[in-house]
Every structure is written in structure tokens, then in C-alpha cells.
Amino acid sequence: MTQETEITPMTEPQPEPPAHDALSEAAADPAAQRGVETHVVPEHRERKGGKTDAVFHIDGVGVSYSGKPAVRDVTFDIAENEITALIGPSGCGKSTLLRCLNRMNDLIPGCEVSGHVGFHGEDLYGPRVDPVRVRTLIGMVFQKPNPFPKSIYDNIAFGPRVLGVKGDLDEIVERALRRGALWDDVKDRLKDNAYGMSGGQQQRLCIARCLAIEPDVILMDEPCSALDPISTGKIEDLMLELKERYSIVIVTHNMQQAARVSDKTAFFTVELSEEEHRVGRVVEFDDTEKVFTNPADPRTEAYVTGKVG
Amino acid sequence: MAGRDITASGSRATDGRPRLEAVSPRYGEKAIFALLALCAAISVATTLAIVISLIVPSIGFFGEVPFADFLFGTDWAPTFADATFGVLPIVVGTLTVTAWALLVAIPVGLLTAIYMAEYAPTRVRRVVKPVLEVLEGMPTVAIGLFALYFARPLLEDIFPFLPWGGPFAVGVAGIAVGLMIVPLVSSVADDAMRSVPAGLREGAYALGATKMKVSARVVFPAAISGIVAAIVLAASRAIGETMVVLLAAGATPQLVAPWDFTESIQTMTAFIGTTATGDIATGTITYDTIFAVGALLFVMTLAMNMLAIRLVRRFREVYE
Numbered sequence: 080m081t082q083e084t085e086i087t088p089m090t091e092p093q094p095e096p097p098a099h100d101a102l103s104e105a106a107a108d109p110a111a112q113r114g115v116e117t118h119v120v121p122e123h124r125e126r127k128g129g130k131t132d133a134v135f136h137i138d139g140v141g142v143s144y145s146g147k148p149a150v151r152d153v154t155f156d157i158a159e160n161e162i163t164a165l166i167g168p169s170g171c172g173k174s175t176l177l178r179c180l181n182r183m184n185d186l187i188p189g190c191e192v193s194g195h196v197g198f199h200g201e202d203l204y205g206p207r208v209d210p211v212r213v214r215t216l217i218g219m220v221f222q223k224p225n226p227f228p229k230s231i232y233d234n235i236a237f238g239p240r241v242l243g244v245k246g247d248l249d250e251i252v253e254r255a256l257r258r259g260a261l262w263d264d265v266k267d268r269l270k271d272n273a274y275g276m277s278g279g280q281q282q283r284l285c286i287a288r289c290l291a292i293e294p295d296v297i298l299m300d301e302p303c304s305a306l307d308p309i310s311t312g313k314i315e316d317l318m319l320e321l322k323e324r325y326s327i328v329i330v331t332h333n334m335q336q337a338a339r340v341s342d343k344t345a346f347f348t349v350e351l352s353e354e355e356h357r358v359g360r361v362v363e364f365d366d367t368e369k370v371f372t373n374p375a376d377p378r379t380e381a382y383v384t385g386k387v388g
Numbered sequence: 389m390a391g392r393d394i395t396a397s398g399s400r401a402t403d404g405r406p407r408l409e410a411v412s413p414r415y416g417e418k419a420i421f422a423l424l425a426l427c428a429a430i431s432v433a434t435t436l437a438i439v440i441s442l443i444v445p446s447i448g449f450f451g452e453v454p455f456a457d458f459l460f461g462t463d464w465a466p467t468f469a470d471a472t473f474g475v476l477p478i479v480v481g482t483l484t485v486t487a488w489a490l491l492v493a494i495p496v497g498l499l500t501a502i503y504m505a506e507y508a509p510t511r512v513r514r515v516v517k518p519v520l521e522v523l524e525g526m527p528t529v530a531i532g533l534f535a536l537y538f539a540r541p542l543l544e545d546i547f548p549f550l551p552w553g554g555p556f557a558v559g560v561a562g563i564a565v566g567l568m569i570v571p572l573v574s575s576v577a578d579d580a581m582r583s584v585p586a587g588l589r590e591g592a593y594a595l596g597a598t599k600m601k602v603s604a605r606v607v608f609p610a611a612i613s614g615i616v617a618a619i620v621l622a623a624s625r626a627i628g629e630t631m632v633v634l635l636a637a638g639a640t641p642q643l644v645a646p647w648d649f650t651e652s653i654q655t656m657t658a659f660i661g662t663t664a665t666g667d668i669a670t671g672t673i674t675y676d677t678i679f680a681v682g683a684l685l686f687v688m689t690l691a692m693n694m695l696a697i698r699l700v701r702r703f704r705e706v707y708e
């Protein structure tokens with residue numbers, strides 16, 4: 080949406096308002112990239128009373144692994160150019176929900192998603208949706224930095240290469256590294272193996288790698304949990320910068336981090352279902368400030384104030 | 389520290405000082421250690437014994453036959469009255485069989501491995517993996533018979549224009565050896581690819597890579613050292629293979645071009661096999677010849693393994 084046309088080597092200059100409803104077009108079809116032509120107004124967007132600035136519209140989503148429910152009944156919207164934090168105790172399904180948003184769960188055998196996930200009004204789980212295409216629009220950064228065992232340059236160039244992006248690769252790499260606040264650290268050793276970097280640098284590399292394919296949304300699953308406070312600070316600054324351009328969803332166990340960077344917060348908790356399964360669900364979703372200073376639910380308050388783990 | 393029990397038994401000496409000595413002499417531990425060391429020593433000693441048993445007769449051999457005549461001579465007739473000792477025909481025979489075998493085993497084995505590691509649903513894996521293991525354990529004499537009586541006529545039907553001669557053909561033997569080592573290549577390469585951390589795959593998928601791109605550009609390169617190891621292991625197997633070539637490649641030590649698919653040849657192993665089972669007396673030149681060929685075979689596989697180690701170092705993509 081707010082992407083500058085000069086930094087989108089894989090697309091035509093984009094008209095406003097953006098339309099991402101060409102998800103279901105095959106990734107191979109260049110004319111359909113970030114489709115403009117086939118704009119259908121999906122019915123739930125009207126249902127929401129014309130509010131269209133939600134990137135994700137999560138409605139009654141439940142996920143189960145091999146029939147065992149892990150999270151259910153999740154309903155909230157993720158807004159554009161905001162940072163949305165998912166917090167809650169371990170095992171409550173934050174990662175599970177996050178992975179639904181770019182269909183990474185498709186890769187886990189036995190994982191099933193129910194309910195509705197809308198992405199700019201398109202059904203993310205529609206029959207014609209190509210999950211590979213989805214992931215080019217919705218990038219992801221993982222808890223443990225996972226650079227490829229290749230050079231720094233090749234790590235960044237990987238995405239553009241597999242997507243067949245035309246354009247000056249050197250330029251794309253430099254731009255991604257600059258935007259990932261890593262350029263000055265590594266500009267003299269682009270050919271070095273990425274495993275020679277520090278953990279914090281590796282994580283920023285993974286963020287930059289994700290930026291190189293120009294996604295709309297970046298999903299981050301505890302991106303700082305393996306990092307020291309200084310690296311964490313750098314990544315937080317980076318996130319605040321990136322939200323000008325991208326929408327970000329972050330899972331974190333660090334309350335201060337959620338409070339510092341996010342605009343909206345969803346608090347998850349684990350409940351026992353009728354069948355005695357431990358199932359995660361969202362207790363509260365609101366502006367971060369509200370969640371941290373004046374939560375509606377006592378469980379939220381207990382959690383954010385550190386009274387319970 | 390003084391207030392805490394740190395000895396194995398947790399008890400204290402009567403004077404109140406902590407007891408830091410072991411409670412028992414732990415003879416069991418020492419016995420296990422000795423047993424393990426002994427087992428390791430057995431294989432080292434065996435290897436040494438084999439090497440020595442190859443070297444000693446070889447020294448005798450090279451006392452009579454000049455080294456260059458042996459290595460570069462093109463006539464191999466060591467058992468004739470008018471004996472010649474040019475080993476090249478049987479070396480080329482061995483390498484030809486190996487080349488045909490690898491030509492089959494590398495593509496088939498690696499593609500099988502990629503399928504098994506990245507594509508196959510668990511159900512398929514559960515069936516295919518044991519089948520491959522059965523093939524891996526197939527007696528080589530059965531594969532030799534398969535090559536001689538089944539593959540050879542079949543290939544003649546399919547390619548009637550080739551100059552088929554007698555029952556033996558180097559290409560048929562090579563392909564049979566190749567099929568035999570496919571499971572070896574695929575299972576070692578499969579293990580290597582499956583041990584690539586899932587995080588690397590996820591990283592690539594999250595960038596919009598297709599399964600094929602993830603396999604070819606992330607998993608395969610990350611597993612390259614295991615894959616090279618698989619190929620080297622397979623090549624060693626092919627070089628050392630005896631029974632199949634004895635049955636299917638013939639016993640004609642002639643120097644033919646590697647692409648002469650239908651020619652009968654002899655390999656180094658087949659020579660050793662046939663000659664050693666014949667009636668030969670120790671101390672004769674024929675006897676020493678067997679060991680000289682054996683030593684050369686040993687040097688060849690050793691050189692190949694060393695090459696492989698270097699290749700792996702060069703191309704390895706290290707991941708934690």
C-alpha cells in the first residue's frame with residue numbers, strides 16, 4: 080500500500096487504493112501480481128460497515144493439530160500500518176495463530192484451520208488461493224534466527240531469486256540491508272557466510288531478507304527472544320520505522336516490548352475445554368495502552384502486571 | 389560448601405570433613421572401558437593386517453615386474469606361459485563398470501532421496517523405505533544372475549542395433565551394479581537431507597519459495613557433504629563389487645573404450661576372484677599378482693575417499 084513504486088521491482092506501479100484480491104491468481108501469472116483488475120468487494124467487508132483498513136480480518140478462527148484443538152474462537156482485526164502484539168502464556172496458541180496468517184501451518188501435517196481469515200477482504204483459505212503466493216505478500220521472521228548457510232548477499236537475494244524478480248540484484252540487496260538497519264554493519268563483507276554474524280545481526284538479516292521480497296505484512300514470532308537488550312532495542316527501533324511501510328504482527332513474551340512498540344495488543348490465555356483439552360483463546364483485544372493500563376479482564380491485568388505467568 | 393553433601397554416597401566422614409573420594413572403586417566402569425577399547429583395537433588391527441598382507445607380496449611382485457610396465461602396460465595376461473602384466477585393461481574395466489553404475493545410481497538415487505526427504509507423504513515413506521532396504525540387502529549373486537539372464541536379453545530387445553556379442557556386456561554389468569547401489573545413495577542422501585534443520589526450510593517457505601526451490605536451493609546444498617559421502621560410498625561399492633561383474637561382465641581382460649557398452653571385459657575384482665579360486669601356489673608370480681592388484685584397488689579407493697573429503701570441505705554449507 081504505502082510501498083513506493085521505485086522499490087517494487089516485481090510489480091507495476093501501484094494505484095491507490097490497493098487491491099490485494101488477486102491472491103488466488105497463480106504466482107506465475109505476472110499480470111496478476113498484486114492484482115488490480117479483478118476487484119471484487121467481498122461481502123464481509125460490507126458487513127464491517129465499510130471499514131476497509133484492516134489487513135487481516137480474523138473471524139472465529141480455530142486451529143487443531145491432528146484433531147486436537149490448540150486455539151479457537153479467535154476474532155479480531157489487524158490494522159494497516161500498525162504493530163499488533165500477541166501476548167499470553169506459553170502454549171496458548173500465539174505462534175499457531177500467527178502461522179495461520181501466512182499459511183505456514185499448511186506445512187504441518189495434521190494441522191487444520193477453521194473459521195475465516197480475510198486478507199484485505201480476500202479469503203486467505205479460499206479454494207483458489209495459492210499458499211506460495213500468500214507467503215510472498217506476508218513475510219515471516221522466526222524466533223530463532225534462521226539464515227541460510229550461504230553468504231549474506233545470497234541470503235538477501237534468495238527471495239528475489241526464487242520469485243524471479245527482474246532488476247538489479249545488487250540494488251535490491253543494498254536497499255533491503257539498509258532498510259533492515261544492517262547495511263553499515265555488513266557492507267564490506269557481503270560475501271561472508273551469514274553464520275559468521277552475531278545473533279542480533281542474524282536476526283536483522285532475517286528481517287532484511289523478508290523485506291527484500293517487498294511483503295505487505297511482516298509476522299514476527301518472538302524475534303528478540305534470543306537477543307541481548309541492545310540488539311533487541313535495535314530491532315524495536317527497526318520495527319517502529321518499518322510500520323510506516325508495513326503492517327507488523329509480533330508475538331512476544333516481553334511485556335515491556337509489547338508496551339513499547341505495539342499499537343494494539345491481543346491477550347491470549349489457555350482454558351480447559353469441555354473435553355479437557357487445553358485450548359488457547361483471546362481474552363482481550365484492544366489498544367495497547369488500554370490493555371496495559373486499564374484492562375477489561377482481570378486475567379489480562381494479572382498477566383500484564385506480572386502477577387501470574 | 390561445607391554444609392552440603394557432595395560425595396557420591398552423600399555420607400560424611402566421622403571427623404565432619406566432606407568426603408570427596410569415590411565411594412566404590414567402580415570396577416564395572418573400568419571393565420566397560422577396556423572392552424570398548426578392545427573392540428576399537430580389533431578393527432584397527434584388522435585393517436593393519438590387511439594392508440600388510442597386501443604390501444608384502446606386492447613388494448615381491450614389483451621385484452620381478454617393473455612398476456611402469458605394470459601401471460601403463462596394456463596387455464594383461466599374468467597367468468599365461470608368456471606372461472604380461474599391463475594392468476591397464478582391468479583398471480579401465482573397473483572404472484567403466486563404476487562409471488556406468490554411477491551414471492545410473494547418482495541421478496536415480498538422489499532424486500529418490502529428494503522425493504523421500506521432501507515430497508513423500510508419511511504413508512508412502514513407510515512403504516518405500518523398507519523396500520529400498522530390502523534391495524540394499526539383496527545378495528549380489530542374485531543381482532548378477534538378474535543382470536545375466538534378465539537385464540541382458542531385455543536390453544538387447546530394447547536396443548537391437550547395439551553390437552551385442554556373447555552373453556557378457558560391461559554396460560549391463562555396470563547398470564546392474566548401479567541399480568544395486570541406488571538404495572545406498574538414496575538412504576545416505578535421504579538421511580543427510582532430513583537432518584537439515586526445519587528452520588531453514590521454514591525460512592525459505594516464508595519467502596514464497598515453492599517446494600522444488602526449497603529442496604533444490606536450501607536443503608540440497610545444506611546437505612551436500614552427506615550427499616557427496618553417499619556418492620563416494622556408492623563409488624567405493626561399485627569399484628569393489630565382484631560377483632555381479634564376474635557373472636555379467638565376462639573375463640576378457642581387453643582394453644575397450646568406456647562407451648563400448650556390449651563388450652566383454654574383466655575388472656580388477658573379477659580377476660582376483662577368478663584367479664584366487666584357481667589352483668595357485670604361494671610364492672609364484674601369479675600369487676603375488678593377485679596381491680599387487682589388490683593393493684592397487686586399495687590405493688584407488690583410498691584416493692577417492694581422500695578426494696571426497698576435500699570436496700566436502702570445499703562445498704560444505706555449515707549450519708549449526
Ligand SMILES: Nc1ncnc2c1ncn2[C@@H]1O[C@H](COP(=O)(O)OP(=O)(O)OP(=O)(O)O)[C@@H](O)[C@H]1O
Binds near residue numbers: 167171172175359
Ligand atoms: N506442530 C505441532 N504439532 C502438534 N501440536 C502443536 C504443534 N505446534 C504447536 N502445537 C500445540 O499447540 C498448542 C499451542 O502452541 P503454540 O506454539 O502456538 O503456543 P505459543 O503460544 O506460541 O507458545 P510459546 O509462547 O511457548 O511459543 C500447544 O499446546 C502445542 O503443543
Ligand SMILES: [Mg+2]
Binds near residue numbers: 173175300
Ligand atoms: Mg510460540
